[in-house]
Amino acid sequence: MAAHTIISYALLAAYISAVGATDYTVGDSNGWTISLNYMAWSTKYNFTVGDALLFNYVKGQHNVYDVTQDTFRSCNATNGTLKIYNSGLDTVNLTTAKEYWFICNFRDHCTAGGMKFAINVSELAALPPGDVTSPPPPHLHPPPPPSAAVRQGINWSYCAILLVILWCVSFH
Numbered sequence: 001m002a003a004h005t006i007i008s009y010a011l012l013a014a015y016i017s018a019v020g021a022t023d024y025t026v027g028d029s030n031g032w033t034i035s036l037n038y039m040a041w042s043t044k045y046n047f048t049v050g051d052a053l054l055f056n057y058v059k060g061q062h063n064v065y066d067v068t069q070d071t072f073r074s075c076n077a078t079n080g081t082l083k084i085y086n087s088g089l090d091t092v093n094l095t096t097a098k099e100y101w102f103i104c105n106f107r108d109h110c111t112a113g114g115m116k117f118a119i120n121v122s123e124l125a126a127l128p129p130g131d132v133t134s135p136p137p138p139h140l141h142p143p144p145p146p147s148a149a150v151r152q153g154i155n156w157s158y159c160a161i162l163l164v165i166l167w168c169v170s171f172h
């Protein structure tokens with residue numbers, strides 16, 4: 001197989017791993033707690049379908065309500081609650097491209113404690129044109145077997161150096 005084909009696959013694989021699903025811990029190292037600005041936290045990231053939010057808190061001291069926009073605004077979860085999480089370590093899979101609203105429904109944590117935020121989850125981005133060399137037609141070359149680097153978890157920079165050496169040997 002030509003070296004440039006191998007490089008194409010390596011770039012494609014690297015790109016896929018770069019855009020892969022991400023788990024975001026809400027509040028980062030602070031977790032889900034009062035007196036943090038979660039609206040500000042939520043603007044730090046771009047969330048896409050397949051990502052997940054991890055809510056980390058002491059069970060019984062907080063909870064997580066996935067709510068409608070109206071309930072998010074009012075902090076009144078009498079209705080407009082889509083889902084409730086209260087394990088203390090909750091994973092919320094972002095499965096749909098839409099706006100999500102989350103509050104804590106413990107006492108005044110939503111109204112006064114800052115425990116509310118909204119995120120806009122977008123579809124997975126398409127491959128940008130020109131960013132990755134087109135792979136060859138599938139029937140001309142069989143797909144490469146999983147490389148040793150993938151199976152053994154050797155890091156990508158090591159793999160890239162090997163490919164550059166291979167490329168140099170092939171063309172020079």
Ligand SMILES: [Cu+2]
Nearest residue numbers: 062104106109
């Ligand atoms: Cu709370």
